Amino acid sequence: MTNAINxxxxxxxxKALLRQVKIIAGTDANVxxxxxxxTGKELIALTLQQKSRRAGxxxxxxxxxxxxxxxxxxxxxxxLKGAFTNAEENTSGIIAAADGGxxxxxxxxxxxxxxxxxxLRFIQNGEYLPVGSVKTLTADVxxxxxxxxxxxxxxxxxxxxxxxxYRLSVxxxxxxxxxxxxEDISLLLHYYLRYFASKYNLRTTVLKKDAIQALxxxxxxxxxxxxxxxxxxxxxxxxxxxxxxGDLPANYLQTGHKCQVLYLELPExxxxxxxxxxxLLNQALKLADGNVSDAADLLxxxxxxxxxxxxxxxxxxx
Numbered sequence: 064m065t066n067a068i069n070x071x072x073x074x075x076x077x078k079a080l081l082r083q084v085k086i087i088a089g090t091d092a093n094v095x096x097x098x099x100x101x102t103g104k105e106l107i108a109l110t111l112q113q114k115s116r117r118a119g120x121x122x123x124x125x126x127x128x129x130x131x132x133x134x135x136x137x138x139x140x141x142x143l144k145g146a147f148t149n150a151e152e153n154t155s156g157i158i159a160a161a162d163g164g165x166x167x168x169x170x171x172x173x174x175x176x177x178x179x180x181x182x183l184r185f186i187q188n189g190e191y192l193p194v195g196s197v198k199t200l201t202a203d204v205x206x207x208x209x210x211x212x213x214x215x216x217x218x219x220x221x222x223x224x225x226x227x228x229y230r231l232s233v234x235x236x237x238x239x240x241x242x243x244x245x246e247d248i249s250l251l252l253h254y255y256l257r258y259f260a261s262k263y264n265l266r267t268t269v270l271k272k273d274a275i276q277a278l279x280x281x282x283x284x285x286x287x288x289x290x291x292x293x294x295x296x297x298x299x300x301x302x303x304x305x306x307x308x309g310d311l312p313a314n315y316l317q318t319g320h321k322c323q324v325l326y327l328e329l330p331e332x333x334x335x336x337x338x339x340x341x342x343l344l345n346q347a348l349k350l351a352d353g354n355v356s357d358a359a360d361l362l363x364x365x366x367x368x369x370x371x372x373x374x375x376x377x378x379x380x381x
Contacts, residue, residue, distance in 0.1 A: 071247075084107060093186065093232070094207045094233065094234045094236060095232035098239070100286065103238060120165070121160060122164055125139070127171055132178060138156055141156030145195065165206075166206055167209070171231065172210045172222075180224070208231045214228055216371045217371065255294035256268045274308045278293075281316075341378070344372055355370060
């Protein structure tokens, strides 16, 4: 039930996503899911697996950013006894464990270039080498990857292989952030308040109309995950069974910055887009005294998106 609510709603963006997922699920193609943190990328991956021919087989999830490159390689491909310090016995990796099933690789953009090459080989022909081995092994695994970073910009920076990107993104799914699903916020709030009341055997917390209206205006940078955490907090803290706007944490009363809409008329002779982008980035960083988060707010970008643009144009030393 908890899983289902994350992908239920009446927002047009979500309905379009679910129609796409239904089509993709019937294939065995690799999928790349993009979206901000907390939007439910792993849930979509699990849904794809459950509706595919691999339903009932293994579904293994791995966050590529959580491990060092060496540890990630041995975790993925396994290793032989003596391959490195503390490698005391032959150990299979999660690719072997996922044979016949689905492997979900979150934050795929965090893979080193060396590991990208090894993953590409596996995707191309189903072959891989455990660490310390010269014997090729095979496995039949569907790869579903996810990222919260702008992949094409990372490719342009030389940090991600274009050939691997195209192998991973036979289908691409773009997760809408919660601020683009405002019609679903009230539904999610009521569901999770009931869910946590049941989980902790407490009375259900009820949100007054003014509290719901405030939360519907909130930007939700942490998306559904942040909403879920708020509902758990309100249920456990028991500030009041009836929660009004005055009972909400102060940060939830912020509706986010209001960007001025700027209309530009394109000159007949055209303009230099890249120069315009660099100029706007520099102005935002100057106004924000070099603070990337504040500059991102000024431009209406996520911090991650602005960071990659800064690296792209080498606008800051770090």
